[in-house]
Amino acid sequence: MPPPPPAPVAMSATLAADEALARRRLAGERVLSMASGEIGLPVPPALRERLAAAADENAYGPVPGSPALREAAAGYWARRGIGVDPGRVVAGPGSKSLLFALLLAIGGDVVVPVPSWVSYAAQARLAGADPLPVRTPPGEGGVPDPELLREAVLTARAAGRDPRAVVVTVPDNPTGTIASPGTVRRLAAVARELDLVVVSDEIYGDLVYDTGAPAESPALHAPERTVVTTGLTKNLALGGWRTGVARLPDGEPGRELHARLVSVASQIWSSPPAPVQTVAAYAFGEPPEVTERIAASRRLHEAVVRAVAGHFTAAGARLAPVRATCYLYPDFVPLREQLSRVHGVRGGDDVARFLSERHGVGVLPASAFGEPAEALRIRVATSRLYGDTDEQRLAALAAPDPLALPWIRDSVAWVGEAVASLATTTAP
Amino acid sequence: MPPPPPAPVAMSATLAADEALARRRLAGERVLSMASGEIGLPVPPALRERLAAAADENAYGPVPGSPALREAAAGYWARRGIGVDPGRVVAGPGSKSLLFALLLAIGGDVVVPVPSWVSYAAQARLAGADPLPVRTPPGEGGVPDPELLREAVLTARAAGRDPRAVVVTVPDNPTGTIASPGTVRRLAAVARELDLVVVSDEIYGDLVYDTGAPAESPALHAPERTVVTTGLTKNLALGGWRTGVARLPDGEPGRELHARLVSVASQIWSSPPAPVQTVAAYAFGEPPEVTERIAASRRLHEAVVRAVAGHFTAAGARLAPVRATCYLYPDFVPLREQLSRVHGVRGGDDVARFLSERHGVGVLPASAFGEPAEALRIRVATSRLYGDTDEQRLAALAAPDPLALPWIRDSVAWVGEAVASLATTTAP
Known part of the structure; x- marks a missing residue:
């Protein structure tokens, strides 16, 4: 075989960390999985039954997904103030696949926020694009600072590069924060000024703790260019069921992008799994058992995230208030001197290694999210702390105080001890 | 939004044709779908039940697929003389997605046979590669003529291009033929000489009519470089369930390619749908009800393909003996003069248009498979003729003589009339 070209991308950091932790657990080690954001909760019974009932569906169906799924997704968005013609909805085998196909369909280079989800930059490189990193404003993850965005795009264009899109995450992974409405509006304005497509990853949209203050979609402010x-x-x-949906813009440019996305999808995945589409159509209709389950999981995430966050702030880490998701992104910069002196810890990778090797707590360093190695930040996910069995996980969903459940209390205490040990001012 | 760049790829010709035919049917028109190779047969009951039982599986699981699925796939290949370490198996959401990810993982340009499946060349372009077309030997579809392959690769390299892989289809779509063992051996030798990865798409491997003479995999002759x-x-x-598997080569280069493929998969799809993986693990184990269903569908394809082929040869078209799949690829070149004179038909696109517009018979022109527009060839798929209901389709699978079933008999007669009308020597 030919000499292998340089690896185009590394393994997804979240999935790699997850598999490494699973191997350690299999080897009998006691480990706490806080590296990946996989949600450790069981399938809602109504959806399980509907998948079973759809087990005879084996046709591909239309490339952009079944009419029922597209209509349900359009209704889901309409209830959030961003209604769309179902003909502009494209379903795919996971929103990860849709995001990648969008980069192929849009072409050119793409701006990604720093920090941001592990796969945006890797996907850009696989699509033959250069990811242009732009920092988010302090305390507001997921949306590149609009002024820095303008500067970066103009500089890149002057250098002959071709940025055509900006990816945003609203609410944000990895920080658990939400870009302010003002930032989203300015982002939309700059995108219009520079003629950029906004790709808004809103997979955490239902996990905003304060349901009275949902995250604002750029689609509200730049409807003609926001996916x-x-x-x-x-x-x-x-x-694990692998179905996502994309909402393409109205108007002629949106129509063209839709056609291009469907063409790409037809060549690289054909259609999302048919039985899952049927369940997804039901779920996006938001019947009561679905909204109740989502509400319960949101409350659970919030309770556990806040308890874990308390340990980090008590240890002296800096932490923007977490307002959504199951993530926190503590910054140990106030402890820089002592971390270096006591443990030889000089960056996020060192923090993650310390927590993993000394305490069996798996987290991801900031470098996995596009930050420099010296950034003393890590991403911590609470979504695997809810139990090891379906019984425990259902109890966690139902509990008025999930922190009173022994398995959650113990896990949270475990993180607390690990963080306190990291923050100790005297050599161990 | 920025001015759209040139569309990187067109919509998959099979899926586009399918959707166009579905629209015509919905509009009340009587149409016969022979354009796409989607197999119109119901889910085997044992698999339907297993999917229902797996409906509580919602975890991603390992990127390359569950251990059970990888072991089952390795066993499936071992029974065909190409055993493999399950650690070298990668599952994905359909072999279409796996083929694309392989092109991204291998990098460089790729040789594709002419004619060949609609998506290879499109996928190469999406992966940023140039597809290098090389003709197959007469009567043997799916494998580029080894001598022409050598010439094309050496010429391309001399011109600064970087071909690193050759895709083959064994047995072949679109022709329903099988490359001879000699051709496969020579292909393997040339691939070794030129240091090319062979990507062997063997999705039709179980649909060889003569089960005593299975298609020979290049993995038998170039195990160190064949995927x-x-x-x-x-x-x-x-x-519609979307699961495929890839078998990576042994040895160090195979290990590297495996790691690269898993990295790409982790960034663009995460893992195949979990409940489907569980069923696929069962199916690749080939329990009796699975092998019996496959045998029944193979007999059905053969009976109907032969009957349809008879109409084409009776009309004077040239046709290599169909030995596998549900496809035939008739060549109207012996009728070139009369087709032009009587109907103004001058290429495969004209043939397809004539059959569709005059007779409601949807087929694909040779141009969809990378052939020039003047090639008087079309691909005809019989896989949708088996019935409109599950009842009819099960009856077709069970019938000792499927051609005696009225719905199949009528459809075959319909194609026969359409072909006879095309081949008429007098103006209509």
């Missing part, structure tokens, strides 16, 4: 993606992976824990 | 892909889309009609 929204979401799925059932986070709100309903159906990651 | 084999397959799935359950064709043998078990599970296209």
Whole structure:
């Protein structure tokens, strides 16, 4: 075989960390999985039954997904103020696949926020594009600072590069924060000024703790150029079922992008799994048992995230208030000197290694999210702390105080001890 | 939004044709779908039940697929003389997605046979590669003529291009033929000489009519460089379930390619749908009800393909003996003069248009498979003729003489009339 070309991308950091932790657990080690954002909750019974009932569906169906799924997704968005013609909805085998196909369909280079989800930059490289990193404003993850975005795009264009899109995450992974409405509006204005497509990953949209203050979609402010993606992976824990949806813009440019996306989809995946589409159509209709389950998981995430966050702030880490998701992104910069002196810890990778090797707590360093190695930040996910069995996980969903459940209390205490040990001012 | 760049790829010709025919049918028109190779047969009951039982599986699981699925796929290949370490098996959401990810993982340009499946060349372009077309030997579809392959690769390299892989289809779509063992051996030798990866799409492997003479995999002759892909889309009609598997080579280069493929998969699809993986693990184990269903569908394809082929040869078209799949690829070149004179038909596109517009028979022109527009060839798929209901389709599978069933008899007669009308020597 030919000498292998340089690896185009590394393994997804979240999935790699997950598999490494699974191997350690299999080897008998006691480990706490806080590296990946996979939601450790069972399939809601109504959806399980509907998948079973759809087990005779084996036709591909239309490339962009079944009419029922597209209509249900359009209704889901309409209830959030961003209604869309179902003909502009494209379903795919996970929003990860849709995001990648969008980059192929849009072409050119793409701006990604720093920090941001592990796969945007890797997908850009696989699509033959250069990811242009732009920092988010302090305390507001997921949306590149609009002024820095303008500067970066103009500089890149002057250098002959071709940025055509900006990816945003609203609410944000990895920080659990939400870009302010003002930032989203300015982002939309700059995107219009620079003629950029906004790809808005809203997979955490249903996991905003304060349901009275939902995250604002750029689609509200730049409807003619914003593509929204979401799925059932986070709100309903159906990651392993692989179905996501994209909402393409109205108007002629949106029509063209839709046609290009469907063409790409037809060549690289054909259609999302048919039985899952049928369940997804039901779920996006938001019947009571679905909204109740989402509400319960949102409350559970919030309770556990806040308890874990308390340990980090008590240890002296800096942490923007977490307002959504099951993530926190503590910054140990106030402890820089002592971390270096006591443990030889000088960056996020060192923090993650310390927590993993000394305490069996798996987290991801900031470098996995596009930050420099010296950034003393890590991403911590609470979504695997809810139990090891369906019984425990259902109890966690139902509990008025999930922190009173022994398995959750113990896990949270475990993180607490690990963080306290990291923050100690005297050599161990 | 920025001015759209030139469309990187067109919509998959099979899927586009299918949707166009579905629209015509919906509008009340009487149409016969012979354009796409989607297998119109129901889910085997044992697999339907297993999917229902797996409806509580919602975890991603390992990127390359569950251990059970990888072991079952390795066993499937071992029974065909190409055993493999399950650690070298990668499952994906359909072999279409796996083929694309392989092109991304291998990098460089790729040789594709002419004619060949509609998506290879499109996928190469999406992966940023140039597809290098090389003709297959007369009467043997799916494998580029080894001598022409050598010439094309050396010429391309001399011109600064970087061909690193050759895709083959064994047995072949679109022609329903099988490359001879001698051709496969020479292909393997040339691939070794030129240091090319062979990507062998063997999705039709179980649909060889003479089970005593299976198609020979290049993995037998160039094991160190051959990747084999397959799935359950064709043998078990599970296209809509989206699961395929790839068998990576042994040895160090195979290990590297495996790691690269898993990295790409982790960034663009995460893992195949979990409940489907569980069923696929069962199916690749080939229990009796699965092998019986595959045998029944193979007999059905053969009976109907032969009957349809008879109409084409009776009309004067040239046709290599169909030995596998549900396809035939008749060549109207012996009728060139009369087709032009009587109907103004001057290429495969004209033939397809004539059959569709005059007779409601949907087929694909040779141009969809990379052939020039003047090639008077079309691909005809019989896989949708088996019935409109599950009852009819099960009866077709069970029938000792499927051609005696009225709905199949009528459809075959319909094609026969359409072909006879095309071949008429006098103006209509």
